[in-house]
Amino acid sequence: MKNFLNPNQCRYLASLICVLGAIFAFISKIKFGMNSIHPTFIIGILIIIAGFVFGFIKARCPHCNCLLSFSTKGDPKHYPNCGGKLEDDD
Ligand SMILES: [Zn+2]
Numbered sequence: 001m002k003n004f005l006n007p008n009q010c011r012y013l014a015s016l017i018c019v020l021g022a023i024f025a026f027i028s029k030i031k032f033g034m035n036s037i038h039p040t041f042i043i044g045i046l047i048i049i050a051g052f053v054f055g056f057i058k059a060r061c062p063h064c065n066c067l068l069s070f071s072t073k074g075d076p077k078h079y080p081n082c083g084g085k086l087e088d089d090d
Contacts, residue, residue, distance in 0.1 A: 007059050008086055011068050014055025021047030 005013065025044025032038040059068045063084030077086055 005058070006086070007061060007068055010058035011055060014051050014059055017051030017054060018048050021045065021049075021051055 021044045023044075024047055025041050028038050028040040028044055032040070056067065060066065061068060061079045061081060061084060063079060064082040066079075066081040069080065078084065079086055
């Protein structure tokens with residue numbers, strides 16, 4: 001199966017999904033109060049979990065299959081774990 005995003009892009013997308021989930025949960029807490037757990041808060045948490053699962057599955061090095069760090073800053077030219085080149089064209 002051909003990936004439409006390279007692992008580094010998947011890493012960014014996974015981070016984005018987690019942030020969106022956090023925003024969702026945060027808005028829920030503002031809107032419905034800190035002491036109640038509203039279904040929208042649960043949905044926000046589920047979005048965060050989905051982001052982590054997506055990153056865990058997709059954000060992997062194609063050379064050694066190791067998991068890429070979500071927290072790596074910038075746009076590295078090589079995978080940090082094995083030093084394999086990070087290709088943009090697949
Ligand atoms: Zn690797």
